[in-house]
Amino acid sequence: MYFVRLRGSSFRGVNAGYSMGCSCIGSTRVAIVVALTTILASCTALPRSGPDHKDVDRDAAVKVTTKERRVGIDYALVDLSKNVLSYFTAPQPTSFKGFGGGRGGAPEIPLGYGDVVQVAIFEAQSGGLFIPSDAGSRPGNYISLPEQTIDRNGTITIPYAGRVPAAGRLKETVEQDVEDRLASRAIEPQVVITTTTSRSSQVAVLGDVNNPQRVEISPAGERVLDIISAAGGLTTNNIETNVTLQRRGKTATVAYTTLLKNPAENIYVAPDDTISIDHERRTYLALGAAGTSGRFDFEESNLTLGEAIAKAGGLRDDRADPAQVLLYRLVPKKTVQAMHVDTTRFAGEMVPVIIRANMRDPATLFAVQQFKMEDKDIIYISNSASVELVKFLDIVNSVSSTVSGVADDANDTSNAVQDLGN
Secondary structure, eight states: OOOOOOTTOOOOOTTTOOOOOHHHHHHTHHHHHHHHHHHHHHOOOSOOSSOOHHHHHHHOSSOOOOGGGOOOOOOEEEEOOHHHHGGGSOOOOOOSGGGOOSSSSOOOOOOOTTOEEEEEEEOSSSSSSSSOTTGGGSSSSEEEOOOEEOOTTSEEEETTTEEEEOTTSOHHHHHHHHHHHHTTTSSSOEEEEEEEEOSSSEEEEEESBSSOEEEEOOTTOOBHHHHHHHTTOBSSOGGGEEEEEEETTEEEEEEHHHHHHOGGGSOBOOTTOEEEEEEOOOEEEEEESBSSOEEEEOOSSOOBHHHHHHHTTOBOTTTEEEEEEEEEEEEEHHHHHHTTOOOTTOOSSEEEEEEEEOTTSTTHHHHHTTSBOOTTOEEEEEEOHHHHHHHHHHHHHHHHHHHHHHHHHHHHHHHHHHHHHO
8 A cells, every 4th residue: 555645635544544635536537546646657566477577678788779779660551442343362382394294105214323224135946145956945046144233334234245334324225226236146136125013213202291102103094182092192181282292303382282283283203203192271460459369271272362351250330440350461563563662661571551442431341362472471450449448438437436446445544553553
């Protein structure tokens, strides 16, 4: 309990009692309000869950701040309208079409390092280089060389032909090369190469699939969805799953639903491709005078601004200003430039944009149902001016009530002390 001595009053402490009259209270009411405000502002004994912000500011060894503590991020303010909607359509995803292999037959698969192959050499008749003269009991005029692995130099060894380059070449090309090398020594040689184990023609699939593994490509050719299926399919929902393809230093990502809806994106894979399946949780924030503030999931749907507001409980009738519904988003600079906005103040490729919707306009309800939400958007619904006024009046009322309460408490304390003395 604080006791304030006011000039002109008879209050001198608890022992002296409390003899201030109603006329004195009325004449000093303003002084009491000012005194109590000063006392409460400087009081450090009131309950608090942590250090006071003034103490934090005062005791800091070093301060890194700006004038008026402004963040200093430039942004563009755009009012949602019929003309603006066309610039904020659903973003165009990246494509696999740049890798090729979308149409036509399966691509030919060359031999590669680590492949195990078997070479069979045919001659037109016995008595040649490989088929002896007494070959009557043989099943045919050919021999099969032992299986061999394409070495780190990318070659295989053929008797009388030497070391023949194989890695990175089509099987038919290597066969012709061996035949040419043996043509002067064997009788019309014909060569057939069979791949018994293919270690180079594999695709790695990993991430959110049931069975991550390396999948061997067959001559028939496998597409991206075939590889995902061979790995056991997805472990997450379709709509929030992205597929990333890496090939020879090039990377592209498309949504899984795009592969399902657009066959042109479901291209043939190539040896040494890496396919990564990633579940990306899409969320947005709703702050301010929304029915429920917090982080919300898109879940298995694509939301519009209207649906996102409804998911957050709509606008609070007792607080919200319908004319000040704000959406915060980073927008590509080229999109902002297309709207004929000067972007010289923005250095990066993304421009901070605040999109303002006036929900007092009945037509805006149509617009918010066409405006697509994006991952990590922020919706902020401002308080109406009347709410700020009510807050101020509540503070004034609580201070006035406290003043009268102090007088009553002081009078009660004085009476209690007198009772104890008697």
